[in-house]
Amino acid sequence: MLPKLYIDLDAVAHNYELCKNFAPSAQVAAVVKDNAYGLGAREVAQKLYRDKNCRRFFVAYASEGAEIRPVTPDADIYLLNGFDTTDIDLIKQFNLAPVLSSIDQFEKWQQSGISNIKPALQVESGLHRLGVSYEEASALSDAQREQFGLILSHLACADEEQNPFNEHQKQELMRYKSLFPNALFSLSASDGLGLGADFHFDVVRAGAFMYGLKTCPPLNDKQKQVVCAEVSVLQSKQLQTGDTIGYNQTFTAKRPTRILALSVGYADGMLRTLSNKGSVFFKYNGNWVKAPIVGRVSMDIILCDITDLPKEIETAPKAFILNDVYTLDDMGRDAGTIGYEVLSLICNSRRWQKEYIG
Amino acid sequence: MLPKLYIDLDAVAHNYELCKNFAPSAQVAAVVKDNAYGLGAREVAQKLYRDKNCRRFFVAYASEGAEIRPVTPDADIYLLNGFDTTDIDLIKQFNLAPVLSSIDQFEKWQQSGISNIKPALQVESGLHRLGVSYEEASALSDAQREQFGLILSHLACADEEQNPFNEHQKQELMRYKSLFPNALFSLSASDGLGLGADFHFDVVRAGAFMYGLKTCPPLNDKQKQVVCAEVSVLQSKQLQTGDTIGYNQTFTAKRPTRILALSVGYADGMLRTLSNKGSVFFKYNGNWVKAPIVGRVSMDIILCDITDLPKEIETAPKAFILNDVYTLDDMGRDAGTIGYEVLSLICNSRRWQKEYIG
Numbered sequence: 114m115l116p117k118l119y120i121d122l123d124a125v126a127h128n129y130e131l132c133k134n135f136a137p138s139a140q141v142a143a144v145v146k147d148n149a150y151g152l153g154a155r156e157v158a159q160k161l162y163r164d165k166n167c168r169r170f171f172v173a174y175a176s177e178g179a180e181i182r183p184v185t186p187d188a189d190i191y192l193l194n195g196f197d198t199t200d201i202d203l204i205k206q207f208n209l210a211p212v213l214s215s216i217d218q219f220e221k222w223q224q225s226g227i228s229n230i231k232p233a234l235q236v237e238s239g240l241h242r243l244g245v246s247y248e249e250a251s252a253l254s255d256a257q258r259e260q261f262g263l264i265l266s267h268l269a270c271a272d273e274e275q276n277p278f279n280e281h282q283k284q285e286l287m288r289y290k291s292l293f294p295n296a297l298f299s300l301s302a303s304d305g306l307g308l309g310a311d312f313h314f315d316v317v318r319a320g321a322f323m324y325g326l327k328t329c330p331p332l333n334d335k336q337k338q339v340v341c342a343e344v345s346v347l348q349s350k351q352l353q354t355g356d357t358i359g360y361n362q363t364f365t366a367k368r369p370t371r372i373l374a375l376s377v378g379y380a381d382g383m384l385r386t387l388s389n390k391g392s393v394f395f396k397y398n399g400n401w402v403k404a405p406i407v408g409r410v411s412m413d414i415i416l417c418d419i420t421d422l423p424k425e426i427e428t429a430p431k432a433f434i435l436n437d438v439y440t441l442d443d444m445g446r447d448a449g450t451i452g453y454e455v456l457s458l459i460c461n462s463r464r465w466q467k468e469y470i471g
Numbered sequence: 472m473l474p475k476l477y478i479d480l481d482a483v484a485h486n487y488e489l490c491k492n493f494a495p496s497a498q499v500a501a502v503v504k505d506n507a508y509g510l511g512a513r514e515v516a517q518k519l520y521r522d523k524n525c526r527r528f529f530v531a532y533a534s535e536g537a538e539i540r541p542v543t544p545d546a547d548i549y550l551l552n553g554f555d556t557t558d559i560d561l562i563k564q565f566n567l568a569p570v571l572s573s574i575d576q577f578e579k580w581q582q583s584g585i586s587n588i589k590p591a592l593q594v595e596s597g598l599h600r601l602g603v604s605y606e607e608a609s610a611l612s613d614a615q616r617e618q619f620g621l622i623l624s625h626l627a628c629a630d631e632e633q634n635p636f637n638e639h640q641k642q643e644l645m646r647y648k649s650l651f652p653n654a655l656f657s658l659s660a661s662d663g664l665g666l667g668a669d670f671h672f673d674v675v676r677a678g679a680f681m682y683g684l685k686t687c688p689p690l691n692d693k694q695k696q697v698v699c700a701e702v703s704v705l706q707s708k709q710l711q712t713g714d715t716i717g718y719n720q721t722f723t724a725k726r727p728t729r730i731l732a733l734s735v736g737y738a739d740g741m742l743r744t745l746s747n748k749g750s751v752f753f754k755y756n757g758n759w760v761k762a763p764i765v766g767r768v769s770m771d772i773i774l775c776d777i778t779d780l781p782k783e784i785e786t787a788p789k790a791f792i793l794n795d796v797y798t799l800d801d802m803g804r805d806a807g808t809i810g811y812e813v814l815s816l817i818c819n820s821r822r823w824q825k826e827y828i829g
Contacts, residue, residue, distance in 0.1 A: 114555040115532055147738035147770060148821055173738075173771045174473055174822070194734050194771055195705060197472040197788075214732075215706045241716045242772055243706055243732050270719055278720065347553060348573045348601050358599045361628055362636065374572075374601050376552050380505040380531075380815045385808050386744075412505060412815060413531045413552055414600055430555075450743050457738045457770060461821050463506055464532070 123471030124337035139313040142169035144320030151460020159184035175200035178209040214243035231262030238266040238285035271304035304328040342435040344377040359408025378413040382458035384448040481829030482695035497671040500527035502678030509818020517542035533558035536567040572601035589620030596624040596643035629662035662686040700793040702735040717766025736771040740816035742806040
């Protein structure tokens with residue numbers, strides 16, 4: 114009766130293909146950090162390597178790179194959060210390329226004595242998170258700059274298509290071109306993809322879009338959903354008018370009300386901000402019917418109001434908190450956050466049993 | 472450079488002892504569901520079984536019960552989320568007692584033919600989440616009612632000491648006493664403990680308080696913190712007045728500003744609502760110094776403003792997002808939620824390396 118995640122790897126591959134076709138002048142790398150945002154880094158990387166010939170992957174940490182190396186034998190694997198000295202053994206053993214983001218990191222890299230791996234360099238273009246400045250990059254020698262195989266930066270406002278800061282960042286990145294004439298350049302992740310071909314540079318880093326987040330308006334209609342999340346129904350209960358529900362009595366029945374208790378909660382990554390806001394779904398005659406979450410989301414249980422649903426739902430054994438009509442983005446909106454956080458928290462929670470399709 | 476959790480099992484045992492001394496007329500059971508709220512169910516259960524003679528444990532699912540059975544050989548283990556037929560093998564093999572919450576579940580239990588395990592029964596006292604009503608319990612035969620070893624209910628507003636609903640729920644539970652004259656009774660979890668001895672009944676279910684949440688005002692001063700969370704510093708960066716930081720430019724430097732990028736984010740359970748709200752800490756001359764989080768919390772990185780801190784912090788290799796002065800409750804407040812959610816999301820996130828003390 115543990116909650117269950119159905120993960121459609123064919124849909125991931127389909128979405129990856131959409132990105133490739135949309136950015137024909139660039140290579141499309143797959144971002145599989147954070148265990149492929151919870152979906153399973155090995156499974157996703159293997160699928161894209163085998164079926165889609167993907168040969169470039171981004172993770173955050175060396176241990177994440179080591180995890181996918183067995184299924185991506187000759188691919189380039191980059192470590193977005195750089196490295197420290199404790200990572201050097203993994204880096205050597207699994208041939209991982211750190212993304213260096215500061216002169217400090219570059220100096221540590223030189224001290225490591227590794228010469229057969231070309232690191233990437235993150236450069237500042239306006240996000241002010243990680244990356245060396247133009248002045249710092251200029252101060253490196255030609256020989257030092259030639260060590261880098263990939264120059265990378267990251268957009269701050271790619272989800273705001275009209276924001277002029279996108280163009281500003283693109284122009285900033287262009288300045289580095291003359292410093293690194295032989296390196297590949299990369300600016301856009303999933304949400305930069307839709308900004309146009311001049312944002313694609315040499316390498317687009319696809320993550321969120323592949324996993325079903327609607328980050329790319331020109332492609333959102335063709336995208337397939339990847340995640341479906343099924344939970345057990347624990348109990349059906351009839352309430353009287355005036356009865357209160359759940360912690361701190363945040364919901365009061367305004368009429369005779371039928372509720373179901375479902376076996377899922379914030380321990381499973383279902384954010385507590387969904388209290389009295391989110392929805393759950395049931396299968397009924399081949400369609401989805403929807404019930405509102407009532408009362409507080411608690412650690413292992415949520416409650417929903419099925420008073421207006423067909424009588425048969427009272428005995429439904431299963432409910433769905435994510436499906437093809439209520440997506441990660443929908444839950445993110447209802448929870449007051451973004452689909453990325455929902456995806457990462459739910460899919461990395463410990464209890465979900467994962468079943469892969471494709 | 473993965474983020475690191477220090478988990479003080481001696482502090483857990485100390486906090487458990489505080490509960491025991493505060494509820495001398497009751498047994499204190501340990502709630503270790505959800506992997507002991509992320510801290511490690513096996514480690515916590517073993518500590519309490521060995522060092523504190525704890526012989527009663529609550530988990531949510533059968534698989535969680537199976538996980539702690541090897542370290543709690545002769546203890547009673549209860550399954551708060553009940554059972555379904557797929558759990559029966561685990562229940563038999565590991566001698567687990569489901570908490571039945573509906574007549575449906577009771578009928579399924581009888582059909583299972585298991586006779587050597589005494590289940591618990593959850594009864595309705597006002598939370599309206601799980602539990603049979605007084606009328607349903609009354610309709611059972613004497614022989615059926617005698618099958619239950621423990622009668623359990625749960626408070627809705629235990630964190631609101633003055634709420635009369637607490638007394639109402641206690642009185643409701645008392646009504647069931649005559650129906651189950653030989654069973655143990657349990658009403659209070661960690662937050663009901665402080666409401667007074669008449670809320671303790673036979674079994675108090677201690678969870679959150681043991682793990683460092685301040686749920687029991689009479690004991691909060693004596694409680695020890697359990698979790699300390701350390702993350703790597705990725706980069707130090709100097710900003711100019713007017714520079715914006717992070718996704719969607721939600722923070723603008725109003726003066727020359729020194730920021731540090733830290734290797735942790737919402738993929739590690741650090742809620743995105745901490746954007747521009749939370750704090751991080753550094754060790755300096757044996758004390759803690761504090762820096763505000765600036766800009767959006769992103770998936771793997773957060774930024775903090777160290778402009779007002781001693782110069783040496785610029786080269787600090789590590790920062791702390793939870794410690795003994797900035798607790799789970801503090802982070803919960805800053806994130807607009809409760810410490811329970813913070814504890815469960817952070818400690819169950821996949822990347823944290825756990826180091827146990829005690």
